[in-house]
Amino acid sequence: MTVRFLATCALKDLRRLLRDPAALALWVGIPVLVSVLLFLVFGSRGEATPQGRLFVADEDKSFLSSLLAGAFGQGELGNMLITEKVSQADGRRRMNRGDGSALLIIPKGFGQALLDSRPCQLMLVKNPSQRILPGMIEEIVSGVVEAGFYLQALAGDQLRLFAGGPPAGATTFPDETIIRTSVAFNRLGARLSAYLDPPVIQLKTTVVETQGPARTNFAALYFPSMLFMTVLFAVLGLSGDAWEEHRQGALRRLLGTPGGLGPVLAGKVLACTLVFLLVAAAAIACARWLMKVPVTNPTAAVLWTALSGAVLLLLMVLLQLCATSQRTANIVAFLVVFPLGMLGGGFFPFEFMPEWMARLGRLTPNGWALMQLRALLEGPAPLARVAAGFAALAAAGAALFPLALWRLRRISVI
């Protein structure tokens, strides 16, 4: 009778959930949508590098200012920054629109001032809505200015020779000048090589082998967090149903039936677990085939997510049933879910948090479950560890269920 009644209760809750297809579609749709967005942003390999735009207003138009402006397009930096020459007015206008990461203004007389060792001011306007790229540009400008100072000190004569341009009447520099300058630079290089060439300290880098495939992309890092965020939102939506049934008078009436409230709560958890299964399966399928996230144990990961959702649901039902009214219960749920989500890695991966916060976050129920999910996704987890994780979940569920049932009985007679 009890098992059959449990099935009846689960069926009833599934039917009620299906009466609100929009909510169901949202829960399943959030991870799918975010997967698609991550795919569009990072591509299937997730290796795209953030690209910023640097405007350079070169009002000096000298040999040295061209060298400075060109420095930003070299090597790795060139992959990260799109450098665009603009007038100062145009650059400021576009910065005000938020189009660029920074605007570098090289004032008139910059080249000559550098050659004459006179003070000169470069101006860098940064976009306050961006943090990383403008900071990098500032560092680079400082480095380049410093390099310019040393270059001027060491090879000022040669620079002055070239800065003045070819002799009058000639379009190029005479061969003799070029040879003399090359020799001078070679001698300078030889003199400095003792300081520059053989590094006194050698750095030996050892890459620690990880078990399983290394995390190769940002999407893979973000995916488990995003999945747990969705589960938390679903938990938030589903856990208030006990109060809703109380409002409709059904709980009180159920007390007068032979089955009682135990199967009612179990049926509710079962129905919600099926929803979590659906959400997890859709999300992991998307992650695997669309985002190319390495998923080593898909079945275990789906099961783990669904069962973690069930335990989180029980926890949230218990908290809500400790409230004195449906309204208070809603507030309690919001107050708990959002900090839990943020701290427990649901909103940002632990890698993006300060260490103390990440350590604390891993101790939250959802943070702990998230770490287990990542282990299941990333590599061949040892069977004993997986079994221990599932056993811990079962123990948490077994501890929470009677408490939630006790509270359910208490509110039923109010």
Added chain:
Amino acid sequence: MIEAERLRKTFGELVAVDNVSFTARGGEIFGLLGPNGAGKTTTIGCISGLLTPTAGRVRVMGHDVARDGVAARRVLGLTPQDIALYEDLSATENLAFWGGAHGLRGAPLRRRIQVVLELTGLQDRAREPVKRFSGGMKRRLNFACGVIHQPQVLLLDEPAVGVDPQSRVRLLELVRAEAQAGRCVLYTTHYMEEAESLCDRLAIIDRGRLIAQGTLPELRAILGERDVLRLTGVFHPERVREALRASDEMEIVQADGSLLTLSLANASARLPQIFATLAGAGAEIRETTLSQPSLESLFIKLTGKELRE
């Protein structure tokens, strides 16, 4: 059969049910009549196992509700005062769930759903979500969910409150049919007329205590073979009492500034004398009603107040 013995339920200092004893038998409608807050719903709660009695005992078909609650609840059907339905489910789905809660399933459940839908006249709206139903339709479905499993004992807690007259007549017919089918029906109400027309036996409850019980004739006999004379107007209660004190076999049931209720034999013949006496006491009579003893007058006699107060 329901047997309640010295049933008592307290909530802190408040005594909701105080030493209530009665027996309701199979095939009869036993009414529990009393004003709002009298303790009717608490009594039903103790019988159905929703509440644990503070003292006393309740047995349903021989099963002690406190010791053998599951067995007692198996033979019980409950229609609570507040509508208790899943509003997002259809009538059929609600009936399927409440039937399932009492162990019905498969073909018997489907058959019963059809039967009760026809009985309650809801078959045309069976697949619609309950939230689209009118109040009367919800009441009928609320009743249907209580009888879906054909319980031997049916607890109906003011099932017709707030129902339109047409739906009420239909509901009362359904209740009578349940009793005729041999079920024991406990029916609570604060509508005197409903109790008089429906119930085979009645208990009158006020402030948690049963103040009278029996069949309708038995209860009427408490007032004796006397008429009830109800006068409205302007009265001076003390002067009226003084003036009527001398009259033999005339009982003042209620007397206040605007209403005077008297219980007396052969009232029509004595009206001129009564009017004269009251005029002498400064009363100004505007309306007179002469009636047979009713539950209302009995309630007033026993409690000193009207049932609808």
